[in-house]
Amino acid sequence: MKALHFGAGNIGRGFIGKLLADAQVELTFADVHPVLLDALKSRKGYNVNVVGEQATVETVSNVNAVNSAGQEAIDLIAQVDLVTTAVGPTILEKIAPNVAKGLILRHQQGNESPLNIIACENMVRGTSQFKQHVFNALPEDEKAWVEAHVGFVDSAVDRIVPPAAAGSSDPLEVTVETFSEWIVDETQFKGPLPDIKGMELTDNLMAFVERKLFTLNTGHAITAYLGQQAGHATIRDAILDSTVRDVVKGAMEESGAVLIKRYGFDAEKHAAYIKKILSRFENPYLQDDVERVGRQPLRKLSAGDRLIKPLLGTQEYGLPHANLIIGIAAAMRYRSEQDPQALELVELLDTLGPKATLAQISGLPAESDVVAEAVSAYEKMH
Ligand SMILES: NC(=O)C1=CN([C@@H]2O[C@H](COP(=O)(O)OP(=O)(O)OC[C@H]3O[C@@H](n4cnc5c(N)ncnc54)[C@H](O)[C@@H]3O)[C@@H](O)[C@H]2O)C=CC1
Numbered sequence: 001m002k003a004l005h006f007g008a009g010n011i012g013r014g015f016i017g018k019l020l021a022d023a024q025v026e027l028t029f030a031d032v033h034p035v036l037l038d039a040l041k042s043r044k045g046y047n048v049n050v051v052g053e054q055a056t057v058e059t060v061s062n063v064n065a066v067n068s069a070g071q072e073a074i075d076l077i078a079q080v081d082l083v084t085t086a087v088g089p090t091i092l093e094k095i096a097p098n099v100a101k102g103l104i105l106r107h108q109q110g111n112e113s114p115l116n117i118i119a120c121e122n123m124v125r126g127t128s129q130f131k132q133h134v135f136n137a138l139p140e141d142e143k144a145w146v147e148a149h150v151g152f153v154d155s156a157v158d159r160i161v162p163p164a165a166a167g168s169s170d171p172l173e174v175t176v177e178t179f180s181e182w183i184v185d186e187t188q189f190k191g192p193l194p195d196i197k198g199m200e201l202t203d204n205l206m207a208f209v210e211r212k213l214f215t216l217n218t219g220h221a222i223t224a225y226l227g228q229q230a231g232h233a234t235i236r237d238a239i240l241d242s243t244v245r246d247v248v249k250g251a252m253e254e255s256g257a258v259l260i261k262r263y264g265f266d267a268e269k270h271a272a273y274i275k276k277i278l279s280r281f282e283n284p285y286l287q288d289d290v291e292r293v294g295r296q297p298l299r300k301l302s303a304g305d306r307l308i309k310p311l312l313g314t315q316e317y318g319l320p321h322a323n324l325i326i327g328i329a330a331a332m333r334y335r336s337e338q339d340p341q342a343l344e345l346v347e348l349l350d351t352l353g354p355k356a357t358l359a360q361i362s363g364l365p366a367e368s369d370v371v372a373e374a375v376s377a378y379e380k381m382h
């Protein structure tokens, strides 16, 4: 099997690319970062530090790399069996035109073999959103062919992979936790289902996507935002602070109560899932900065994301949400000079004030109780 993976970053090298290479898939990375591209092209491999109680160094070999904006990437899309991405939600739209060109070329070359595309991003049905971008870039008369030959397969992806420790001289070095989970929607594939170790198939993807995004990512984001408020630089330091931890655990439980209602999860198993996540946040072998996990606060405060969607769920089922509200207020307090969305958040707060800002970013009604509660919590945090 041949694959092209967009995004040779932390998840690309440390999770999806590694898993594909381990499964003997002939793998090429597509990226735009010249340092990563040069290093991958010349070395054809890299080391992955898997850290936990028992640290191991695992080697990925026989991989290649191309510029994602160039003709080589288009040519590969015409040939490969699998395209995966881990570029970040905002980049999907940017890579769609070249993917569309590759699909047109595939058709022109008469390649009728099935191709499956899987976006591995922190998004609800990210591949379906990517499909829309690709279809926007396709001429009308190509759409039926693509519909018939290309599977757009949604997935949930879970492995904590922070950037390499500062001071590391190897641009390809990557450090990952031992835990990993990649779950894909088996109902969306074209052709035979792939058999790739570490890729789990399900016909109930939404439950897994929401379980992951609205437990791990909800808790992680709130750890980052409250952690920054309390002066902590890392996720581990933040989650070891009992005042932060209590809110984070409470918010994951509130979100969990929604998931249990919506998907019928077993309450005891869900409590164990939360406990395991808290221990992953504490991982002493990972240096994970609150600024990485809190990045892009406008995205994280948007209607379908990890803070607001669980809150809406608590309203739908009439469940408590006090801790989620504190998390939302802390997100509004998030500051980072390096993060354009954090700077935009400050600008919005300065011009519109907290109530209108939150309403605008989240889609919550400005005059609602929940917005009033979040604004009150936000003001108390000053
Ligand atoms: N790091 C983590 O622990 C996890 C991340 N994710 C998700 O995975 C995705 C990627 O995250 P990370 O790997 O952490 O980010 P990252 O920033 O380490 O990697 C993104 C990569 O995409 C590349 N890129 C940017 N523009 C591109 C383009 N036009 N074409 C091709 N490549 C391009 C960048 O150069 C970079 O190498 C995000 O959606 C994130 O939410 C999901 C689970 C875990």
Ligand SMILES: O=P(O)(O)OC[C@H]1O[C@](O)(CO)[C@@H](O)[C@@H]1O
Residues within 6 Å of the ligand: 122, 157, 158, 159, 160, 161, 216, 217, 220, 221, 292, 293, 294, 295, 296
């Ligand atoms: O990648 P995003 O969506 O900015 O959010 C960061 C989150 O993603 C992860 O990197 C992986 O799920 C988490 O570590 C963290 O909760």
